[in-house]
Amino acid sequence: MKVIAFLGSPRKDGNTDLLLKEVMRGVNVSGLEVETFDLNSMDIQPCQDCGGCDDTGTCIVHDDMDRIYHSIRAADRIVLASPVFFFSLSAQAKAMIDRCQCFWCEKYVLKKPVQAGKFGRKGLLLLVGGMKKEVGVQCADTCAGAFFKTISVPEHVTLSYLGIDKKGEILKHPASLKEAFEAGKKLVSWSAPY
Ligand SMILES: Cc1cc2nc3c(=O)[nH]c(=O)nc-3n(C[C@H](O)[C@H](O)[C@H](O)COP(=O)(O)O)c2cc1C
Secondary structure (H helix, E strand, O other): OOOOEEEEOOOOOHHHHHHHHHHHHHOOOOOOEEEEHHHHHHOOOEEEEEEEOOOOOOOOOOOOOOHHHHHHOOOOOOEEEEEEOOOOOOOHHHHHHHHOOHHHHHHHHHOOOOOOOOOOOOEEEOOOOOOOOHHHHHHHHHHHHHHHHHOOOEEEEEEEEEEOOOOOOOHHHHHHHHHHHHHHHHHOOOOOOO
């Protein structure tokens, strides 16, 4: 089973990063490794809406998305981890998602969705927001849901934590770390196709 994760926070050892590490520990219990993409450190140009993928489902811009496209196709489990920024996902996460417009063309125009392997394709969304405003989670979850659907991940679980603002503050919320660990374990234990 191939598991990949996207870290959408620019803060090293920040709240999202720490939560994602717990998910990875949970996945590791099954002896699996997680291929992680630290989006902030990658060269990912914003989508230019150039139409270059319209007829082929392949992006014509070549940067670090080339590696991501390959991994998204091969993955059985996909984790997206982002802080809530301006009531949505971070720009780092959103830039990566927008570049998945080529998967949208492939799925909906060319009618060739990414095929699931024998484990099916499942998603996990991690969100951390500094404010206690649920609308941030709702907006981010809607965006992430569209991403997962586009890359043929029909279902995802969301773990969200609000009121966590300062760097590392999530460590004072032990339940969140345990929940993330358990979510990682569960993510890879769903072995049956849906
Ligand atoms: C640019 C920016 C925008 C933010 N917008 C929101 C927001 O709309 N809602 C919210 O709950 N928190 C917001 N926050 C606070 C972060 O979500 C919060 O600090 C979070 O813990 C950061 O997670 P990290 O440590 O993983 O980066 C914002 C922070 C920044 C830097």
